Structure formats: structure tokens, C-alpha cells
Amino acid sequence: MSGNVLNLFRIGGKTALITGANGGIGGAMAEALAETGANIVIIQIPGDPSTSTKESLAKLPIKVSVYDCDLVDEAAIKQTVADIIDRDGHAIDILINCAGVSGHKSILEVDDAFRHKIFNINMNATYVMTQEVGRRMIARGKGGKILNVSSLAGMIAGQNISVYAGTKGAVNQFTSAFANEWAQYGITVNCLCPGYALTPMTRGYFENEPGFKEYITSRTPMGRWAVPEDFKGITLFFCSPASDYITGIRMPVDGGVHGK
Numbered sequence: 001m002s003g004n005v006l007n008l009f010r011i012g013g014k015t016a017l018i019t020g021a022n023g024g025i026g027g028a029m030a031e032a033l034a035e036t037g038a039n040i041v042i043i044q045i046p047g048d049p050s051t052s053t054k055e056s057l058a059k060l061p062i063k064v065s066v067y068d069c070d071l072v073d074e075a076a077i078k079q080t081v082a083d084i085i086d087r088d089g090h091a092i093d094i095l096i097n098c099a100g101v102s103g104h105k106s107i108l109e110v111d112d113a114f115r116h117k118i119f120n121i122n123m124n125a126t127y128v129m130t131q132e133v134g135r136r137m138i139a140r141g142k143g144g145k146i147l148n149v150s151s152l153a154g155m156i157a158g159q160n161i162s163v164y165a166g167t168k169g170a171v172n173q174f175t176s177a178f179a180n181e182w183a184q185y186g187i188t189v190n191c192l193c194p195g196y197a198l199t200p201m202t203r204g205y206f207e208n209e210p211g212f213k214e215y216i217t218s219r220t221p222m223g224r225w226a227v228p229e230d231f232k233g234i235t236l237f238f239c240s241p242a243s244d245y246i247t248g249i250r251m252p253v254d255g256g257v258h259g260k
Contacts, residue, residue, distance in 0.1 A: 008242040012037030015063075016239065017084065017092045017133060019043045019071065019125070020099030022050035024199035025149065028228035029096055029235040031056055036236060039063040041090055043080060043099070046070055065090065071099055071125035072117070081132040091140065094239045095133045097126045097171075098149040102201060104160045115163050122167035127174055130189075134182060143186030145239045148175050152195040152254050168193075172250050179248030188247040190238045195254025197226035221256030 016033045020026035021042045030053055034040050039062050042053070046068040057064045065088075069080040084090050100122045103114060130146060137144035153161055154168030175191040182189060196202065196216045217224060234253060237243050252258040 009236055009240045010036065011094070011236070011240050013039075014093040014239075015039045015041060015090055016094035016096060017041045017043065017090070018096040018098060019129065020149070021096075022048055022053050024201060025194060025197060025228050025231050026096070026098035027053035027056075028231050029098060029147075029149075032232035032235045033094065033239060034060050034062050034064075036240075037062065038094065038239075039065075041065045041067065041084055041092070043067050043069045043071075071129075072120045074124065074128050077125060077128045078132055081129070081136070085133070085136050092133055092137065092144070093142070094145045094147070095130065095137075096147045096149070096235070096239070097129055099125060100149065100151075100201075102161075102164050105163070106160050107162050110163055118163045118167055122164070123170045126171055130174070130178060134178065134187065137187055138182070138185045141185075144188075145243075146178065146187060146189040147235065147238045148189070148191040150175070150191050150193045150250065152193050152252060152258060155193055155250065155252065155258060175250060176248045183247055188238075188243060190243070190247060190249045191251065192231065192234060192238075193250055193252045193254070193258075194226060194231070195220065195252065195257045197228065197230070199228060219257060219260070220254070221260065224255065226253060226255060 016038045018026060018030050021030040022044050030040050034057050040057055044066060067080055067084060070076045085092060101118055103118060126148060148171050150171040151168040153165040154172045157165040172191055175189055179189040
């Protein structure tokens, strides 16, 4: 054996397609790959005014492209992937499915609109996006890396999150199923399961519920909530050659909560 082990983490010149990258965990994941030299294609909500990720990436010597797509609309997902790869010629080496929505309601309070929105974005969009990008990875014949973002809720269901937890459990199973079928093509499919993280999506929970932030902190062995930067290293690992022999993994990133 010879060479520098750091070469296993080099992804310079690769192209990563990322949903949900305008801030929070997805933004940090995009930055991690961009800082290592990967070109970034962001799929965002149509008209998304967020600029933090795009501004940080603009400072790096890489190519950044942004496409609008309503992830509730399966036809729009298929068309956007076709535009990115078939029309515009972006050869996608890495796919990260990070877009997601949450919501707290008891089972008897859940209505159709609430359920359908979370199902469509967290579950259906992840499946269709992976299917559409994956079929093109297979046709290209150069393998690929797919990283889904699930949740600890997909492994440990709490209260008042039956819809959210159900969709994240589905993402966990999608990960295993896609990994099993696509290993033969050199495509790895893995999944991160974040615990409680300080992001724009979760800010309302601890701002509107006194004591909630402290309660979660007390239950976390590492004594703090995650921050987006905690996801940079693990993202690079799963999107680089360092993880070439790892597929179908559900990796908790939760400060030790799952082990209690």
C-alpha cells in the first residue's frame, strides 16, 4: 500500500446535486463538499430568498448552479433532473437529499393537508429524486454517491410526530433498498440520522416552548444540540472514496442519544 490517506477524501472536480441546501444542515453539507473542490448544483424552493449558502459558495473556486423546483410536484422533479443532467450537461457524481419539513401534531389532530405535505416532501420527493438521478448514474457507468438525510425520529419515534417519524422511517428503508439494488453499479447509498440540531427549521421549537432546549440538552450525552458544522466531516466521508465499501448505513449524528 502506498499514497496519502488524505487522498481518500478528495472529491475535487466532482459535481454534487443537493436539495435543501439554502442554510441549516444542507447548507453546511454543501459547504463541506465545495470547500473540498466539488462543484455544487442546488435545488431550491421556487423563489427562495435565502442567500447565505450561495454567498459562501460564491467565494470558492468552484461552479455553483441553482435550479428552482417544487418538490411536492413529482413531474417537476423529473423535469428539473432532466434539465440539470440531460439539457445542461451536469454530470452528477453525488446526490444529497436534504430537503425536508417537520411538524408537531397528535395523531388525532393530523389532517390530510398536514400529512400530504410532509409525505410528499420528506418521502416521495426523496424517492423520485433518487430514482431519477440514480438511473442516469447507472447509464453513465461511473458509479456514484447518494446520501439521504433522515432523522433520529425515523429510528426512535416520539410523541406528536407520527407523520414526520413515519416519513423518516421510510427514508431509512429507501436507503437500504436502493443500496441493495445499486451496489452492483458502484453506487453507494447511505443515510444520516440527525438528532436535535440548531437550525432555522427547529428554532421555533425551543423559542416557543420554554425549557425545551434545556430538556433536550439534558438528555444528550454530549451535553449540547448539534450545529450544522457537525455534519461537514461525516458528509465528506460518505461522499468521498473513503466510504467506497460502505453502503446501506443509517448513521446517527445525535451526540449519543440513540445509545441511551
